[in-house]
Amino acid sequence: MRIIETQVYTFDELSDNAKENAKIELVSEYFWADEATGSLYAFAEEIGIKITDYSMDWCAYGCVNIQWEWIDKKHTNDITVEQFTGYCMDFPLIEEWNDTKDVAIAIGAWVNDCQKDYEYQQSDEYMIEYCEANEYEFTKEGKLI
Numbered sequence: 001m002r003i004i005e006t007q008v009y010t011f012d013e014l015s016d017n018a019k020e021n022a023k024i025e026l027v028s029e030y031f032w033a034d035e036a037t038g039s040l041y042a043f044a045e046e047i048g049i050k051i052t053d054y055s056m057d058w059c060a061y062g063c064v065n066i067q068w069e070w071i072d073k074k075h076t077n078d079i080t081v082e083q084f085t086g087y088c089m090d091f092p093l094i095e096e097w098n099d100t101k102d103v104a105i106a107i108g109a110w111v112n113d114c115q116k117d118y119e120y121q122q123s124d125e126y127m128i129e130y131c132e133a134n135e136y137e138f139t140k141e142g143k144l145i
Contacts, residue, residue, distance in 0.1 A: 006139055006140075006145075007139075007140060008137045008138070008139075008145060009137065009138050009139070009140060010128075010131065010132070010136075010137065010138070011124075011127050011128050011131040011132075011136065011138065012124075012128045014138060014140075014142055015140075017142070018138065018140060018141055018142030019124060019127070019142060020142070021141055021142030021143065022127070022131075022138055022142035022143075022144065023122060023127060025142070025143065025144055026127070026130070026131075026136075026144065027121055027122060027127070029058065030058040030114070030117070030118045030121065031121060032087075032089075032117065032121075033058065035085065035087040035089065036087070036089040036110075036114045036117075037054070038085045038087060039084060039085050039087050039089040039090045039093060039110065040054075040066070040089075040093070040107070040110060042083070042084045042085050042090065043079075043084065043090075043093040043094075043097070043106065043107075043110075044068060046075075046079050046083050046084070047075040047079065047097065047103070048070060048071055048072030048073070048074070048075045049068045049069065049070055049071060049103060050068060050069055050071045051066065051067070051068050052067045052068060052069055053065060053066070053067040054066050054067075056111070056114075058114070058115070058118045059118075064111055066107055066111075068103060068107075076101055078097075078098045079094055079097055079098065080094070081094060089110060089113060089114060089117075091113075092106070092109035092110045092112070092113040093106045093107070093109070093110050095109070096108075096109040096110075
């Protein structure tokens, strides 16, 4: 066994380059992807559609593929938050559906809000909060200790 001594930094103490390294290590995926897709599937179930194909690259906004088909008669009633997951990504689906009754518009609003949430997750503001909450420390280069 050997002991190596190194200086330890919080995220906000890192250089800009080291912060970028830390972000790459920590947030290559959307933290809330499972909850967000749970909202999408709850929406589908509630209005009577089946998601037949789903893929989304959170890092590349244009890489979205969500295909669906009606499995029940076309649903035209308003929906409420009580019928969903309770996660914040329920709301763009509910609001757009209740306003337009258009599946594509509702899903588009959901994709847009998910993308905004993912982009915020990449910000220094979010990273400082996230790293403080988890008591993360880094090397000078931005590697998680």
